[in-house]
Amino acid sequence: MVIEPYKYWRIVYFLIVECRYKVIYLAENQQEIWLESKKNRGNTPIIRLFQMDLDWSNWLSRDMERTALNAERIRRTLRKRSLKVESVYITAFPPVDAYDHLVNHLFNSPDKKVQINTILLDRSVDEWEIAGGKITNLNDIPGTSEERDDQMERYKENILELIKQNEKEERQLLNFGKPFISYLFIVVQVIIFLLMEGGGGSNNSETLVQWGAKVNYLIAMGEWWRLITPIFLHIGFLHLAMNSFALYYVGPLIERIFGNGRFFIIYLFAGFSGVFASYLISPSLSAGASGAIFGCFGALLYFAWQFPKLFFRVMGWNVIIIIIINLIFGFTIQGIDNAGHIGGLVGGFLATAIVHFPKKKSWKIQLGALLITLLLIGIGISYSSSSGVSQKRDQSAFIMVNNYINDEKYDDAEEVLEIIETKNNENYYFLLSYIQLKKKEFAAAEKNLQKTIHLNPQFHEAYYNLAVVSLYDKNLEEAREYLQKALELDENNPKYLLLWDKIKE
Numbered sequence: 167m168v169i170e171p172y173k174y175w176r177i178v179y180f181l182i183v184e185c186r187y188k189v190i191y192l193a194e195n196q197q198e199i200w201l202e203s204k205k206n207r208g209n210t211p212i213i214r215l216f217q218m219d220l221d222w223s224n225w226l227s228r229d230m231e232r233t234a235l236n237a238e239r240i241r242r243t244l245r246k247r248s249l250k251v252e253s254v255y256i257t258a259f260p261p262v263d264a265y266d267h268l269v270n271h272l273f274n275s276p277d278k279k280v281q282i283n284t285i286l287l288d289r290s291v292d293e294w295e296i297a298g299g300k301i302t303n304l305n306d307i308p309g310t311s312e313e314r315d316d317q318m319e320r321y322k323e324n325i326l327e328l329i330k331q332n333e334k335e336e337r338q339l340l341n342f343g344k345p346f347i348s349y350l351f352i353v354v355q356v357i358i359f360l361l362m363e364g365g366g367g368s369n370n371s372e373t374l375v376q377w378g379a380k381v382n383y384l385i386a387m388g389e390w391w392r393l394i395t396p397i398f399l400h401i402g403f404l405h406l407a408m409n410s411f412a413l414y415y416v417g418p419l420i421e422r423i424f425g426n427g428r429f430f431i432i433y434l435f436a437g438f439s440g441v442f443a444s445y446l447i448s449p450s451l452s453a454g455a456s457g458a459i460f461g462c463f464g465a466l467l468y469f470a471w472q473f474p475k476l477f478f479r480v481m482g483w484n485v486i487i488i489i490i491i492n493l494i495f496g497f498t499i500q501g502i503d504n505a506g507h508i509g510g511l512v513g514g515f516l517a518t519a520i521v522h523f524p525k526k527k528s529w530k531i532q533l534g535a536l537l538i539t540l541l542l543i544g545i546g547i548s549y550s551s552s553s554g555v556s557q558k559r560d561q562s563a564f565i566m567v568n569n570y571i572n573d574e575k576y577d578d579a580e581e582v583l584e585i586i587e588t589k590n591n592e593n594y595y596f597l598l599s600y601i602q603l604k605k606k607e608f609a610a611a612e613k614n615l616q617k618t619i620h621l622n623p624q625f626h627e628a629y630y631n632l633a634v635v636s637l638y639d640k641n642l643e644e645a646r647e648y649l650q651k652a653l654e655l656d657e658n659n660p661k662y663l664l665l666w667d668k669i670k671e
Contacts, residue, residue, distance in 0.1 A: 169307050172314050173287070174217035174256045175321040177294070177301060181213060182328055185299040189329050190240065196322075200240065202475065211250035211283075212240065213296065220257045220286075223265040230273060230284060237280045245478045251282045252296065260288050336476060342524045343425035348417030351433065352410050355398045355455060359406050362399070369402055371451060371569040379453040380441050382562035383585055386550075393445070397437035399453035409455040416462045423469060428521040432514055436461015439513025440506035446546055447505035449561035451569075457506040461514025463489045468518040516542075560586050567597050576601045592622040599631065608635050626655035630662055637669070645669055 178199055181187040187201040190212075197217045203210040214233060220226055233253050241249040265286075273282040287294055293302040308314045358377065359368055366373035375381055378395030385392045400406035421429040440457015444450075466485050470477035489511070519535030522528055549555060563586045570579035580601050586594060599614035612635045618628040629652035636645035646669055652662050 169289075169305070169314070170217055170219070170256050170258055172307055172318045173304055174215060175318050175325070177254075177256070177287075177304075178215060178325055179321040180299065180301045181296070182325055185296065187213060188332055189325075191236075192329070200236075202244075204475075211252045212237070214251055214253045215256065216254070217256040219259070220255060220261045220265075223261040223263050223268060226255075226261055226265060226268055226284075230268065230282065234273065234275050234280055234282060237282060238275060241280060243479065244475065248279050248281070251280065252285060253282050254285045254287060254294075257286060257288050260286055339423065339473070339476070339523070340480065341422050343421050343423075343429070345418035345421040347426050347430050347433070348413060348421050351398075351417070351455070352413055355400060355406065355410065358398050359400050359403075368400060368406075371566070372573065372575075374399060374401065374451060374453055375566070379451055380444060381451055381566065382445055382449055382559045383566070383582075385445055386559045387585070393438050393441045394434065396441050396453040397434070397455050397458050400455070401453055405454055409459060412459045413455060413462075416459060416466075420462045420465045423523075424465065424518070424521065425524045428518075428524065431521055432461055432465050432517045433458045435517040436464060436510045436514035439516075440503075440510030442543075442546055443509025443512075444503050444506040446549060446555055447558070448503055449558040449565065450503065451562065451565060452503045452506065454503075454506075456503070457510030457513070460489075460507045460510035461517065464511045464514025464516075465518040467511075468515050472523070512542075556587060560588050564593055564597070571597070571600065571604075574604075576604050590621075592618045592625055592628075595621070596625065596628055596631075599628075603631060603634065608638050611635055624655055626652045626659070626662075629655070630659075630665070633665065633669075642669060 174197075178201075181201055182189070186204045188204055189199060190202045191198075191200040193199065199215050201213040201215070214237075216229070230253070233251070237249055237251045269284045269286050271284070273284065274280070275282075285294070287304065289305060292304050293300065294304065295301075308317055362368045362373050362377055366376075368374070375384070377399055378392055379399055380392055380396045381389075400409060417429070417433070420432065424432065437455065437458035440460065441452075444452055444457070463485065466477075466481065467489075470481075470485075516535050516539045520532055520539065522532050563582050567579045567582050570576070570582065580598070583594065583598055583601070588594070595614040595617040599611040599618065602608075602611035602614065612632065615628050615632045615635065618625050619632075622628075629648045633645040633648035633652065636642075636648060649662060649666055649669065653659070653666065656662060
């Protein structure tokens with residue numbers, strides 16, 4: 167009575183149903199199958215089952231070499247650094263010649279990335295233990311051949327149905343929604359960019375402020391919408407093109423996996439998280455969708471955490487490498503708001519954990535992610551009242567003052583200066599004096615310049631401006647004294663040297 171095909175399908179059924187393995191390869195003749203554990207344990211081996219009556223050990227040796235080649239292909243497909251394989255032969259009897267040197271010994275590939283343990287399950291073996299379970303009474307079969315064949319067909323039907331169901335679930339997981347919101351966001355940010363270009367230019371700080379860029383001191387004054395609006399603004403065409411290109415590729419992928427509504431939440435919350443993190447850490451005026459796009463990467467990392475094998479089979483290390491490269495660029499290239507990138511990445515991960523996957527629930531993860539998110543927001547709000555954030559808020563105001571001065575908008579610059587809380591510093595008094603000097607308020611300018619050099623005697627530009635004030639007062643001797651002091655501190659300054667040539671004796 168031939169019982170090996172029945173044993174083969176019984177073991178396959180046991181591994182798939184009882185031990186939660188899934189099929190990664192099934193031969194056309196269905197006599198060879200490769201299975202992978204669904205459990206996320208890195209040391210769980212791949213199972214390879216082969217049903218064939220063995221005659222000679224030389225065939226077994228050649229097949230072991232073929233198995234090693236196939237295992238290497240599977241290792242590369244799964245993007246694993248190393249792979250363990252349990253290669254199991256279902257056979258009535260072992261080879262007729264010497265074979266002990268081939269079985270129950272670890273076989274390593276030349277590069278040692280693949281390790282294979284060969285096992286023979288012949289009629290002398292009645293049980294087999296594998297990671298995740300133990301199957302016994304291997305030689306216990308139905309009494310008649312008809313009963314055996316019927317049971318074997320039921321095994322096969324159930325297994326093939328489970329394979330189809332698993333493939334369908336994976337397809338549904340990767341293709342739940344049709345992208346729409348991603349393209350809408352691209353259109354919105356392009357339209358806003360064109361409107362900004364027509365209304366002063368996207369590189370113009372005043373235009374950016376008017377459209378809702380992140381400005382720390384304005385957010386602190388209650389303009390909370392600036393934690394959202396910067397997501398849709400971009401500074402220059404290259405900035406717009408790079409972020410639109412990134413969103414075009416990564417956005418639809420997230421939208422297909424999580425659906426339109428979830429993507430909308432993930433993208434906006436990640437953008438908010440990026441702007442909020444930037445507000446806490448960076449004083450610079452900023453705008454852009456980078457934080458929200460990093461939130462999409464955070465969503466992919468959540469996908470990788472929940473479905474690591476599917477993630478690495480479909481996307482692999484490429485996504486992680488892109489994230490690392492972008493973060494490295496952020497730390498090494500000046501002008502990139504890495505705080506916004508990291509904030510968006512974390513925000514995207516947490517938002518994805520909260521909304522989870524369509525038609526799936528994981529209340530522990532979702533509730534835990536919600537509590538962590540609320541905790542981090544609470545910590546951020548509490549930290550926003552610290553002296554460090556207050557200092558950055560004043561720094562952002564000073565940046566705006568300088569921008570207004572460069573644009574010769576002195577009234578606007580003076581208005582922003584009045585908002586600054588920490589007024590007792592040399593920068594405040596110098597900028598105020600500069601504005602007053604431009605408005606020809608010489609007495610007030612001199613008073614504030616004196617305060618500047620009192621706080622910082624090395625402030626050479628303050629001495630230069632005092633020389634200018636003295637010239638307006640027609641006090642040439644005093645102007646020379648101030649200018650000499652400026653030159654002592656910065657002897658090669660061309661502006662100082664030019665004025666000295668005009669007023670020296």
